[in-house]
Amino acid sequence: MTATAERQAARVPRAPARRKQPLADRESFLAKAFLLPSVVYIVALVGVPFFLAIGFSFSDVTSGDPSFNWVGLRNYRAIFHDPVFWRSLSNTVIFTVVSMVLIVVLGKVLANILVAEFRGKWFVRLAVLLPWATPVALSAIAWLWLLDNVFSPIDWMLRQIGYLGPGQDMYWLGKPGLAMTSVIAVHVWRLVPLAAVIVMAGLVSIPKDIDDAAKVDGAGFWRRMFGVTIPLTLPVIAVAGLFGAILTFTDMAVVYVLTRGGPTNSTQVLASWAFFTGIQGGDVGQGAAIALFLFPLLLAAAIAILRSVRRAETL
Amino acid sequence: MADVVEVRELRKEFAGGGRSGAVHAIDGVDLATEPGEYLVLLGPSGCGKTTLLRTIAGLEEPSSGEVLIGGHVVNGLPPRARKIAMVFQSYALYPHKTVLKNITFPLKAAKMPADKQRERVEWATGLLGIEHLLSRRPRQLSGGERQRVALARALVREPRVFLLDEPLSNLDAKLRAIARDELKRFQQRVGTTTIYVTHDQAEAMGLGDRIAVMQAGQVRQLGRPVDVYDDPADTFVATFIGSPPMNLVPRGSRLVGFRPEHLLPIENVPGGERVAMPFRIERVEYLSGDRHVYGTVTGIGDETRVIARLPSTVGTPISSDEVHDFAVPAHRLRFFDADSGLRTEPIPIGAAP
Numbered sequence: 001m002t003a004t005a006e007r008q009a010a011r012v013p014r015a016p017a018r019r020k021q022p023l024a025d026r027e028s029f030l031a032k033a034f035l036l037p038s039v040v041y042i043v044a045l046v047g048v049p050f051f052l053a054i055g056f057s058f059s060d061v062t063s064g065d066p067s068f069n070w071v072g073l074r075n076y077r078a079i080f081h082d083p084v085f086w087r088s089l090s091n092t093v094i095f096t097v098v099s100m101v102l103i104v105v106l107g108k109v110l111a112n113i114l115v116a117e118f119r120g121k122w123f124v125r126l127a128v129l130l131p132w133a134t135p136v137a138l139s140a141i142a143w144l145w146l147l148d149n150v151f152s153p154i155d156w157m158l159r160q161i162g163y164l165g166p167g168q169d170m171y172w173l174g175k176p177g178l179a180m181t182s183v184i185a186v187h188v189w190r191l192v193p194l195a196a197v198i199v200m201a202g203l204v205s206i207p208k209d210i211d212d213a214a215k216v217d218g219a220g221f222w223r224r225m226f227g228v229t230i231p232l233t234l235p236v237i238a239v240a241g242l243f244g245a246i247l248t249f250t251d252m253a254v255v256y257v258l259t260r261g262g263p264t265n266s267t268q269v270l271a272s273w274a275f276f277t278g279i280q281g282g283d284v285g286q287g288a289a290i291a292l293f294l295f296p297l298l299l300a301a302a303i304a305i306l307r308s309v310r311r312a313e314t315l
Numbered sequence: 316m317a318d319v320v321e322v323r324e325l326r327k328e329f330a331g332g333g334r335s336g337a338v339h340a341i342d343g344v345d346l347a348t349e350p351g352e353y354l355v356l357l358g359p360s361g362c363g364k365t366t367l368l369r370t371i372a373g374l375e376e377p378s379s380g381e382v383l384i385g386g387h388v389v390n391g392l393p394p395r396a397r398k399i400a401m402v403f404q405s406y407a408l409y410p411h412k413t414v415l416k417n418i419t420f421p422l423k424a425a426k427m428p429a430d431k432q433r434e435r436v437e438w439a440t441g442l443l444g445i446e447h448l449l450s451r452r453p454r455q456l457s458g459g460e461r462q463r464v465a466l467a468r469a470l471v472r473e474p475r476v477f478l479l480d481e482p483l484s485n486l487d488a489k490l491r492a493i494a495r496d497e498l499k500r501f502q503q504r505v506g507t508t509t510i511y512v513t514h515d516q517a518e519a520m521g522l523g524d525r526i527a528v529m530q531a532g533q534v535r536q537l538g539r540p541v542d543v544y545d546d547p548a549d550t551f552v553a554t555f556i557g558s559p560p561m562n563l564v565p566r567g568s569r570l571v572g573f574r575p576e577h578l579l580p581i582e583n584v585p586g587g588e589r590v591a592m593p594f595r596i597e598r599v600e601y602l603s604g605d606r607h608v609y610g611t612v613t614g615i616g617d618e619t620r621v622i623a624r625l626p627s628t629v630g631t632p633i634s635s636d637e638v639h640d641f642a643v644p645a646h647r648l649r650f651f652d653a654d655s656g657l658r659t660e661p662i663p664i665g666a667a668p
Contacts, residue, residue, distance in 0.1 A: 209405045210410075212401075213407035214409075215394040216478075217424055218395035218421050218424035227409075228409060232410070
């Protein structure tokens with residue numbers, strides 16, 4: 001008897017259900033509707049410029065004469081014969097590798113501080129995240145003042161402790177090696193908080209039992225760190241490294257504000273050199289050719305790091 | 316050779332969330348094991364048993380009081396200096412290491428030479444029968460295998476004390492019974508002092524040389540399984556241990572307690588020293604050979620719902636909605652203070668007060 005009643009109850013609402021399903025319930029429609037904005041965004045702001053750049057790199061387009069004439073590999077030949085291009089390329093690689101290593105190591109250290117329990121933790125967290133939250137142009141200008149050739153407060157402090165004699169200056173941005181160091185330092189300062197937050201997410205995902213087990217098993221701080229914590233967080237550390245590398249590789253704001261690539265191109269990177277050649281110099285074709293060199297290197301770096309992530313995940 | 320673990324006046328407070336103030340996870344515990352003993356900490360969740368174990372391990376610092384291992388105060392010493400081994404409820408195997416590397420991890424931490432390490436691993440894995448698993452990773456193991464690996468990792472460097480935190484609760488019921496038996500035999504073979512935390516009374520009764528029953532951060536009773544079952548120190552122990560729990564019948568300022576298996580049809584209780592009571596039967600459950608009889612008793616105190624457990628050897632026909640004369644042997648009655656719940660001297664029970 002109950003079975004019959006149930007069957008009847010199930011039959012009742014069937015008829016009107018199909019025809020008038022509201023738009024908001026149709027997943028096939030919703031999927032497309034929600035994906036569309038990001039597809040438009042990527043095509044318009046990434047895809048079109050990318051193929052435009054490839055086209056420009058084979059043309060003689062300049063800001064004075066935007067007409068498109070095919071010139072084949074002329075732009076590439078020109079940049080290969082330009083020592084500044086090679087300088088920029090090697091600077092970019094040094095800049096990226098050194099920054100990435102420092103970002104990952106310091107990010108891990110900062111992440112350890114962020115997960116620790118102590119009084120005033122909220123303040124430290126705020127202070128750590130501030131560099132990332134500050135717009136890069138603003139913070140780079142603050143650093144420009146800090147590293148000023150004449151009025152640098154850092155020099156003043158060095159003079160106070162006696163490292164520099166009176167009237168002596170470091171010329172942070174004026175000497176080739178020191179300028180590169182300064183650019184890297186500012187960049188690391190800016191990106192370490194991001195890496196720290198990413199690594200922190202990995203650290204808190206390790207079950208507490210595992211760390212406790214390692215303590216009971218007799219492992220000290222360093223053995224726990226290198227034997228347990230780092231292997232378990234390797235995938236997220238790799239992601240932090242990937243972000244650090246890509247954001248460093250493609251960045252020109254720090255170089256542009258601090259040194260404009262100088263002195264004598266010693267801090268010139270691909271992104272800034274492409275900008276100076278293509279936009280400020282007006283040779284759009286050559287600028288595009290330079291900028292395209294960012295692409296294969298970035299692609300290779302992304303593939304390499306994502307591969308190592310996959311390997312770590314299949315443990 | 317076996318070491319003694321002792322805690323004195325141990326207290327542990329956690330800062331409470333919000334306005335509630337501090338939480339007393341351990342509230343004045345005095346406890347000492349015998350050398351080589353299997354001591355079980357038994358209690359409901361939140362009674363402080365795991366915190367007590369973690370405090371002995373050195374993973375928590377006590378707010379006050381002392382922890383002694385082998386006669387030395389170990390307060391303030393990190394876990395690795397205490398030479399203890401612990402098996403966690405989750406087993407906490409290192410997921411990125413093979414079974415072999417999991418087991419050798421404590422030996423490497425102790426900087427043991429490689430040939431000695433191999434010897435120890437062979438011994439521990441042989442004892443637990445897991446030699447064939449050495450090259451696997453934890454996630455390729457079943458629950459029972461993980462438990463053995465965790466045990467091997469704990470065993471391998473010959474700790475002074477084993478601390479086990481509900482190591483069987485992640486196993487299914489059948490495996491748990493087998494693992495329980497193995498655990499006991501294994502501890503008897505190794506002879507290391509063991510402290511075992513569980514909320515499962517069957518595990519506690521089966522494994523423990525002695526059981527410490529805990530509630531609200533305090534040890535309510537410490538004794539052999541037979542003591543805590545037959546002579547509970549208070550109504551908490553009386554009702555926490557035993558399934559179904561001890562029946563408690565209010566009588567004036569006292570509670571009269573008796574185990575369900577001692578409440579039998581009167582013809583099954585030998586004459587002489589027995590206390591009879593009419594039992595109005597409401598419901599009968601037939602559970603693996605025993606009959607659990609639910610109903611109310613009158614005559615020895617207030618009318619109270621109780622449970623009787625009749626073994627299969629008692630054939631008396633019983634059906635619901637009838638009143639039957641039941642009785643309890645007089646020496647099986649236990650008396651508790653109605654206010655404090657503590658054991659009191661027996662009072663004479665004849666007719667109703």
